[in-house]
Amino acid sequence: MGIFEIRSDAGRDTRPASARHRQDAIAQRWSLRITFIPLIVLGFVAIALIVRAWPILQTYPLIALLFGTVWKPSAGQFGLWPFITGTLWVTSVGVILAVPPSILTAIYISEYAQTRTRLIIKPILDVLAAIPPVVYGVWGLLAVVPFVESVLVPGLSGALGFLPLFASNQPTGFSVLAGGIVLAVMITPLIIAVIYEILHTVPNDLRQASLAVGATRWETIWRVLLPYIMPGIIAAIVLGASRAFGETIAVLMVVGNVPKVPTSLFDTAYPLPALIANNYGEMMSIPLYDAALLMVALVLLVVVFIFNLIAMMILRRFVR
Amino acid sequence: MQRPTLTRRNLGEMVMKRIMQGALVLVMSTLGLIVWTIISRGLPSLTWEMVSQTPKGGFYMGKGGGVLNAILGSIYIGLGSTMLALIVSLPIALALNTYVQQTRWQERIRLMLDVLWGIPSIVYGAFGFTVMLTFGLRASLLAGIVIVALVILPIMIRAMDEVLRRMPTDLTHAALALGTTRFEVARHVVLRQMLPGLVTAILLAFGRGIGDAASVLFTAGYTDRMPTSLFSPTATLPLAVLFQLSTPFEAVRERGYASAFILTILVLVVSIGARWLSHALSRYTIK
Numbered sequence: 208m209g210i211f212e213i214r215s216d217a218g219r220d221t222r223p224a225s226a227r228h229r230q231d232a233i234a235q236r237w238s239l240r241i242t243f244i245p246l247i248v249l250g251f252v253a254i255a256l257i258v259r260a261w262p263i264l265q266t267y268p269l270i271a272l273l274f275g276t277v278w279k280p281s282a283g284q285f286g287l288w289p290f291i292t293g294t295l296w297v298t299s300v301g302v303i304l305a306v307p308p309s310i311l312t313a314i315y316i317s318e319y320a321q322t323r324t325r326l327i328i329k330p331i332l333d334v335l336a337a338i339p340p341v342v343y344g345v346w347g348l349l350a351v352v353p354f355v356e357s358v359l360v361p362g363l364s365g366a367l368g369f370l371p372l373f374a375s376n377q378p379t380g381f382s383v384l385a386g387g388i389v390l391a392v393m394i395t396p397l398i399i400a401v402i403y404e405i406l407h408t409v410p411n412d413l414r415q416a417s418l419a420v421g422a423t424r425w426e427t428i429w430r431v432l433l434p435y436i437m438p439g440i441i442a443a444i445v446l447g448a449s450r451a452f453g454e455t456i457a458v459l460m461v462v463g464n465v466p467k468v469p470t471s472l473f474d475t476a477y478p479l480p481a482l483i484a485n486n487y488g489e490m491m492s493i494p495l496y497d498a499a500l501l502m503v504a505l506v507l508l509v510v511v512f513i514f515n516l517i518a519m520m521i522l523r524r525f526v527r
Numbered sequence: 528m529q530r531p532t533l534t535r536r537n538l539g540e541m542v543m544k545r546i547m548q549g550a551l552v553l554v555m556s557t558l559g560l561i562v563w564t565i566i567s568r569g570l571p572s573l574t575w576e577m578v579s580q581t582p583k584g585g586f587y588m589g590k591g592g593g594v595l596n597a598i599l600g601s602i603y604i605g606l607g608s609t610m611l612a613l614i615v616s617l618p619i620a621l622a623l624n625t626y627v628q629q630t631r632w633q634e635r636i637r638l639m640l641d642v643l644w645g646i647p648s649i650v651y652g653a654f655g656f657t658v659m660l661t662f663g664l665r666a667s668l669l670a671g672i673v674i675v676a677l678v679i680l681p682i683m684i685r686a687m688d689e690v691l692r693r694m695p696t697d698l699t700h701a702a703l704a705l706g707t708t709r710f711e712v713a714r715h716v717v718l719r720q721m722l723p724g725l726v727t728a729i730l731l732a733f734g735r736g737i738g739d740a741a742s743v744l745f746t747a748g749y750t751d752r753m754p755t756s757l758f759s760p761t762a763t764l765p766l767a768v769l770f771q772l773s774t775p776f777e778a779v780r781e782r783g784y785a786s787a788f789i790l791t792i793l794v795l796v797v798s799i800g801a802r803w804l805s806h807a808l809s810r811y812t813i814k
Contacts, residue, residue, distance in 0.1 A: 231708035238622030242636045244615060245643050245681050252646075252654045252677075259657045311550035319544065320551075328555070330802070335558050337731070337798045338791065339738025341765040345787040346561045348772065349568055392557055399554070423540040446645070453647025455741040456769065480649045480741070487653060488745045497657070504653040508646060515642040523638065 253508060260502035263495045272502065278466045285499045287506075289466045293383075293476035296469050297458060300387025301451045305395045306444055312395075313402035314428055336396040344460035347389040352461055355388075356380030360473055374471040381463030384472040389457050394447035401446060401522070405439035406432065408525045442521035449514035453507055455480035479503050562791075569788025572781035578789065582751040587771070589778035594786050597767035600668070600754045601793070604747060604763060605737035607672035612680045612736075613729060620687035624694065625713045637688065643681035649741035651678050656745035668754055668761040671747025675736045683732040690724030691717065698813060723808040730801035734794050740765035764790045 263272065263285065275286025316328055356379060364375035409432055417427040433440075463475030464485060487500050576593050583592035627633050655674035664670065694717050702712045718725075740763070748760030749770065764786060771783030 227708050227711070231710045234622070234710045234713075235626050238626035239632065241615075242619050242623055242627060244619060245684065246639050248677055248680070249643055249646070252650065255654055255657060256650075308550040308553050311547045312554050315544075315547035315551050319547065328551070331555065331558060334795065334798055337734050337738075337794055338561070339740070339765055339794055341738070341740050341768050342565060342787050342791050342794075343561070345768060345772065345784060346564050349784070350560065350564050392561070395554055395557075423536050425540045425543040426536065428543075449645050453645070453649065455647065455649040456765065460769070460772070480647060483649050483653055484741060484744055487656060497660075501653060501657055504650050508650045511645055511647060511650075512642060515645045516638075519638050519641045523634065 253505075256501050256505040256508065260498050260505050263498035263502055266495060272499075276468065280493050280496045280499065283495070285495065287479070287499075287503065289468045290477055290479045290482050290503070292468045293462070294452060294478040294480075296383045297386040297390060297462060297476055297478050298448055298451045300383055300472065301390030301394060302444060302448045304387055304391035305398060305447060309395050309398035309443075309447075310402060310440060313399045313406065314432075316399070317403050317406040318424065318428060318432070332396045332399055336400070340393070340454060340457040341460075343389055343393050344457040346392075347385060347457060347461040351385045351388050352380035352382075354380070355382055355385045355473070359384065364473055371470055372472060375473045376471060377463075377473070377475060379463065379475075381461060381475055382473045383462065383469050383476045386458045386462040386476060386478070387472075389461055390451040390454060393454060393457060394450050397450060398443045398447045401443035402436070402440060405436045405443070405522070405525050409435055436525075438521045439525050442518040445514050445518040445521075449511045449518070452514070453480055453511050455484050459484055479507060483507075565784070565788050565791050568781075568784040569791075570785075572785040573788060574785075577782060577785055581753055586751065587774050587776075587779055589776045594762075594764065594767045594782070594789070596751060596753045597762040597764045597786070598789065598793075600747070600761040601737050601764040601790075603668060603754055603761065604671045604675055604743060605733050607668070608675035608679060608736045609683075609729060609733040611672060611676040612683045612732060615676075615680060616683040616687055616732075617725075619684050620691055621713045621717065623684075623688055624691040625709050625717070637685070640681045640685045640688070644685060646681075647741070648678045648739050649744075652742040652745050655742070659746065665758075666746060666748025666760045667758045668747060669757040671743045671761060671763070672757075674742050674746045675739060678739060678742050679732040679736045682735055683728060686728035686731055687725055690721050690728055693724070694721055720812050723805040723812065726808060727801045727805040730797055730804070734797040734801070737797070738765060738790065738794050740769060764793070 267275075267285065272285055272287055273291065274288050275284065276288045277284045277286045278289060316325055320328065360375050360380065364373050367373040368375060413431055413435065414427055417431045418424070422430065458478055459481035462478065462481065464477045464481055465475040466477045466482075467475065469476045483500050483503055487497070574593075576591065578593055578598065579595055580591070580593035581596045582594070583590055586592040623633060623636060627636070651674050655670060655677075659666070659670055698716060698720060699712055702716045703709070707715075743763050744766065747763055749762050749766050750760040751762070752759075754761040768783050768786045768790065771779050771786060774780065
């Protein structure tokens with residue numbers, strides 16, 4: 208005390224040292240345990256979904272549920288194939304559209320842009336990532352669906368309509384393509400951020416060595432940086448795909464929600480998350496209906512969990 | 528000094544640079560397009576009535592009223608879930624950076640949190656609803672708060688964790704050298720030094736919670752009345768947008784665009800406010 212008094216809350220603690228150390232010991236004992244709370248929550252979610260989905264898994268074989276093409280809950284038919292293909296179509300289109308611009312943008316911001324440009328672009332991308340899904344959905348409804356309907360259908364389908372991929376089988380713009388475009392815009396900031404972070408982990412020696420032997424900057428990127436970060440790029444894509452896979456609200460606003468297996472970019476689709484969002488909470492009197500929907504939720508949980516786990520294990524190799 | 532000649536390699540360099548600039552412009556202009564679409568369609572329909580009144584009879588057929596109930600509901604859910612998530616997140620993030628010494632365990636826990644970050648909110652929503660069915664509970668503000676808290680929990684912990692990792696070890700060591708326990712370091716030194724970053728993490732999670740629709744769809748429900756109790760259904764802004772857009776009446780859809788505009792402004796204010804507040808608070812840290 209006296210002149211050595213420490214002016215802080217800690218300094219005013221007049222308890223004996225033993226009490227302070229006991230407090231420290233208690234915190235020590237509990238610290239590892241409480242960090243498992245999020246995992247325990249996930250366990251609860253998984254168990255609840257498994258228990259509630261169990262009745263339908265006992266009634267029908269899993270193969271029949273996943274690959275059945277008829278969805279008529281009132282008649283006891285729970286074929287999820289149209290929804291699974293709908294999700295796969297929309298997710299694939301979104302990822303294919305998002306990946307090339309995302310990689311190029313990330314490389315440009317990291318390797319070419321001046322610090323000033325970078326300082327402007329990064330916050331804008333953060334804002335893009337913070338916009339709620341429903342706002343992307345509104346944008347999709349106002350801009351993307353009409354664009355697909357009045358520009359892409361006549362343009363692409365008119366020229367390439369003989370290919371099944373571009374065939375126009377319905378008159379509206381509510382389509383796989385509209386959902387894919389909205390998803391692409393939503394996952395772009397995520398993919399850019401991940402690739403940008405990985406590019407920062409590349410040792411500068413690699414760049415300098417390549418430039419020193421006379422490579423141009425693009426040759427350095429193409430032959431040195433890209434091979435080095437390739438696993439990270441794959442992880443970024445998997446992460447984006449997993450985000451797109453589970454996206455609900457924005458997609459359901461623009462894909463039309465018709466339970467039919469899509470065969471063309473301009474067909475409607477009915478992805479799995481939209482199936483839950485549109486039907487859960489009502490018509491619970493139909494037997495097994497709610498078990499079927501919770502099985503869909505379980506499928507989403509498992510697929511996204513595995514995707515994320517793979518992506519994150521790859522990314523761990525870059526960050527220490 | 529010789530000017531570089533236009534070889535095939537230099538040409539490749541130029542072309543690729545232009546392509547990359549093109550990609551950047553594409554990404555940025557898409558963002559501009561989204562903001563412009565929301566403003567140009569939302570702002571004209573935005574009236575004082577929209578933000579000051581609850582829906583009146585026939586609101587969904589184009590009659591008068593506003594979405595004040597949904598704005599307030601969203602703010603309540605955002606605040607409540609952020610508070611709840613904060614109570615759990617802060618001890619976890621502090622423990623992870625103070626007591627969990629083995630890097631192996633730290634990395635495992637971080638990996639789990641990163642994986643949890645991406646679980647779709649509709650899964651939590653479905654989980655919440657099936658639990659509520661089991662216990663015979665109705666949709667309510669409280670249920671919405673709890674489920675949204677689950678959604679933002681991994682986000683908040685991981686964001687805080689990233690902040691706390693940057694704690695200067697000198698400061699920690701200086702405090703420990705004075706004879707403090709690690710608990711006291713976490714409570715009195717780390718918390719103060721890292722406050723600006725923690726505030727950003729909290730506000731980011733709040734922004735995420737306020738905009739999420741899939742998790743509140745079944746759990747908080749929807750109503751045209753103002754939220755008054757924790758145990759009654761509560762409207763939220765994202766669902767207000769969704770429901771107004773699903774009506775066939777143009778006047779109602781216009782108000783849906785205005786609601787989306789309000790939601791966007793709300794999220795942008797939180798997002799930009801987080802940066803500003805973090806900057807303002809950094810005055811009180813040791814540089």
